Amino acid sequence: MGADHTRPVPSTPPGVRRILVATVVPLFVATMVAALVLWPRNAPETDQGTEPPRYHGTVTRVVSEACPPRPDTPEGPPGATDGPCGRVTVRVDEGPDAGQQVETPIPVGPGAPTVAAGDEIILVELLDPADPTVSSYNIAEHQRGAPLVWLVALFAAAIVAFGRWRGLAALAGLAASFAILLTFVLPGISAGQSPLLVAVVGAALIMFVVLYLTHGVTAQTSVAVLGTLGSLVLTGVLGTLATAATHLTGYGSEDATTLSMYQADVDLHGLLLAGIIIGSLGVLDDVTVTQAATVTELAHANPGLTRLQLYRAATRVGRAHIASTVNTIVLAYAGASLPVLLLLTADSRAVTQILTSEFLAQEIVRSAVATLGLIAAVPLTTALAAVVTTAGRRGGTATAGDTPPDPPLPRAAVRAEALEALSAPRATDTSPATPGRWPDRDRSTDTAW
Numbered sequence: 001m002g003a004d005h006t007r008p009v010p011s012t013p014p015g016v017r018r019i020l021v022a023t024v025v026p027l028f029v030a031t032m033v034a035a036l037v038l039w040p041r042n043a044p045e046t047d048q049g050t051e052p053p054r055y056h057g058t059v060t061r062v063v064s065e066a067c068p069p070r071p072d073t074p075e076g077p078p079g080a081t082d083g084p085c086g087r088v089t090v091r092v093d094e095g096p097d098a099g100q101q102v103e104t105p106i107p108v109g110p111g112a113p114t115v116a117a118g119d120e121i122i123l124v125e126l127l128d129p130a131d132p133t134v135s136s137y138n139i140a141e142h143q144r145g146a147p148l149v150w151l152v153a154l155f156a157a158a159i160v161a162f163g164r165w166r167g168l169a170a171l172a173g174l175a176a177s178f179a180i181l182l183t184f185v186l187p188g189i190s191a192g193q194s195p196l197l198v199a200v201v202g203a204a205l206i207m208f209v210v211l212y213l214t215h216g217v218t219a220q221t222s223v224a225v226l227g228t229l230g231s232l233v234l235t236g237v238l239g240t241l242a243t244a245a246t247h248l249t250g251y252g253s254e255d256a257t258t259l260s261m262y263q264a265d266v267d268l269h270g271l272l273l274a275g276i277i278i279g280s281l282g283v284l285d286d287v288t289v290t291q292a293a294t295v296t297e298l299a300h301a302n303p304g305l306t307r308l309q310l311y312r313a314a315t316r317v318g319r320a321h322i323a324s325t326v327n328t329i330v331l332a333y334a335g336a337s338l339p340v341l342l343l344l345t346a347d348s349r350a351v352t353q354i355l356t357s358e359f360l361a362q363e364i365v366r367s368a369v370a371t372l373g374l375i376a377a378v379p380l381t382t383a384l385a386a387v388v389t390t391a392g393r394r395g396g397t398a399t400a401g402d403t404p405p406d407p408p409l410p411r412a413a414v415r416a417e418a419l420e421a422l423s424a425p426r427a428t429d430t431s432p433a434t435p436g437r438w439p440d441r442d443r444s445t446d447t448a449w
Contacts, residue, residue: 016391020222027229031204038198040187052124055095056143059119062106063087084108088115088139090123107139115139120146166214173210180206181278189274192265196236199274203232203281211285219388220292227288227381232277235284235373239276242365248272252358272362280370283325287374288381291318295385310386318378325374330367337363 067085086106092098104123107113115121120143128134159167185202189195207228215221250256250268259266294314298305305313334341337359347354354360 013391016219016388020219020388024222024225027204028208031201031208034197034201035184035205038188038193038201039184040191040193052126053095054140055097055123055125056093057090057102057121057123057137058093059088059115059117059121060091060101061089061117062115063089064106090121090137090139092123092137095125102137104137104139113139113142115142169214173214176209176213177206180209185274185278189266189271190263195267195270195274196240196277199277200232200236203277204229206281207232207285211289215289220296220385221289223292223381223385223388224285224288226384227291227377228281228284230380231284231288231373231377232281234376235280235369236273236277238372239273239365239369242369243269243272246361246365248358248362248365250362252362276366276369279366280373283329283370283374284377287318287321287325287377290321291378291381292385294318295382295389299389307386307390310389311382314382314385315378318382322374322378326371329370329374334363 064084064086084106085108088104088106090102090104092100092102102123107115113121122140122143123137124140125135125137128136156171159171161167163170180202184205185198188198188202207225211221211225211228215224248269250270250272251260252272256268256271259271260268291314294317295310298310298313355364
């Protein structure tokens with residue numbers, strides 16, 4: 001891990017710093033108070049009594065054999081039963097039969113695992129209803145712990161190797177996000193709290209922790225926080241209006257229907273809105289941080305840019321970012337729902353009926369609302385960043401002690417100057433940095449508080 005070579009730059013003017021603190025701190029306090037009020041204290045406990053015990057095992061032998069003939073039934077002609085058929089010998093690694101060899105049938109059916117000697121698998125112990133003292137084992141699935149650990153370790157090593165200290169902070173932020181989801185958002189919804197309210201508070205809490213932990217306590221980060229929070233509120237309002245206008249109930253997927261059977265008191269309509277909020281947060285963070293950083297970089301590269309010029313230049317970058325992000329959002333939702341989408345292509349109904357069905361309408365609303373929130377995040381964050389970055393200037397221009405910027409050259413003169421610079425031989429510049437150039441290419445542009 002290399003050292004961080006970034007250097008600090010002049011801090012934000014005290015007046016702007018006080019305004020940022022007076023704005024961000026009350027919002028953070030309100031988020032913490034709401035989280036304490038909504039914190040799940042009586043979350044329902046999962047009943048594990050009906051689940052069969054599961055144990056680790058290792059396959060030692062697989063013996064395949066011919067499948068028995070299928071009897072002649074009205075459903076189909078006689079013939080061999082769908083295979084494969086045979087027996088699997090497994091060494092039980094834990095449980096009351098640890099160390100013993102047991103035999104199980106070769107797994108069959110849709111999604112059944114394909115096993116070979118040496119595979120580490122999960123065994124399910126099934127009791128005989130007629131005689132509970134008699135039990136048998138079936139292979140449920142492969143053990144995936146070790147491959148997942150190696151993959152996560154590679155993921156973390158790559159982030160730290162590339163991002164160094166910033167990458168390490170990003171991993172800490174990711175861990176904090178999962179901690180908030182697993183300890184507050186999911187238990188709060190399971191306990192019967194309003195899913196939308198829990199999602200908004202949880203998303204705000206994740207935003208504060210992750211952004212400041214990853215990007216530092218700077219004015220630039222505070223601008224991204226304010227832009228993200230404003231866009232989240234707008235996304236929640238738009239989601240509420242859109243789901244009401246399209247009469248979505250939240251029962252658009254098999255998972256939601258199954259959840260309603262296990263927890264009848266969960267508000268599935270609110271859960272749909274909560275999913276939109278949580279799903280939008282990650283992309284909103286990306287857009288707002290990028291816009292705040294773009295304004296800061298432009299202001300340091302050309303201190304003579306006015307507030308309006310900074311806004312227009314950074315907005316052009318935001319348009320390009322949004323154009324690619326919209327496709328990312330739609331493809332992410334489509335990829336997560338690909339099996340169901342493929343199933344719908346075989347539907348005999350008209351295309352208009354399929355598109356307006358509960359499931360597809362739900363995905364369309366997710367994509368549209370998330371995109372509208374992203375589009376709103378660009379001008380909001382860019383305007384805030386332009387105001388904060390140009391603070392201390394008179395009217396958004398350079399102060400009296402600064403050298404005024406050169407007037408813009410005609411387009412033909414700019415083209416001729418560029419061609420001349422490209423054709424001239426490259427020389428080594430040993431002179432000190434001038435005000436119009438970067439004094440240090442490794443300098444950080446994060447404006448500290």
